[in-house]
Amino acid sequence: MKKGLLISVLLVIILIPMTCKAAVASSSSNRDLNVYVFYDKNCKECEKAKEYIEEKVEENYRINLKYISVEDKKDLFESTKKELGLKNKKYPVIVIGTDSFIGFNNTIKKKVSKAIDNYLDNNNYCDLVYRIDNNQDITKCLEINAGIYADNNTTYKIIAIVGVLVVATSISIVIIKKKLKKKY
Helix, strand or coil: HHHHHHHHHHHHHHHHHHHHHHHHHHHCCCCCCEEEEEEECCCCHHHHHHHHHHHHHHHHHEEEEEEEECCHHHHHHHCCCCCCCCEEEEEEEEEEEEEEECCCCCHHHHHHHHHHHHHHCCCCCHHHHHHHHCCCCCCCCHHHHHHHHHHHHHHHHHHHHHHHHHHHHHHHHHHHHHHHHHHH
């Protein structure tokens, strides 16, 4: 009996976190992520940014690269800059959700990669450039996207807490059963 109870507790300890993690993964979005690269035709960094994001597209079919000439879509670029509070005239300007990155180097590459991962893991993000381009309301975009980074970390903390509670409950049950056996 003790052996069976111990095996049950161990299975619960192992399976609960795995089940929770799978549930989080399956609830993740299947929604595509648009990555916008606003470029100038004379910009060498723009080509590097484009090549890097094309690599990311090959790694994940849910990423769409939107390579936009500033000359062709000046109004969209200016509106996006205004909403994001960008004053810099350097290129490329990479926009993912409401995150923006100016220029392109190894530091920005890492930040872009992290932003892509965070947005792909989140089902409820706001595509600011798409909304601006389609004359949609953008007032809640910054608020919605601000929670993305917090949500990803919070989910795994909750999973860990649930796992600890399950283990504590299982141990308590074993102890109570032992005490009840000794009484009777």
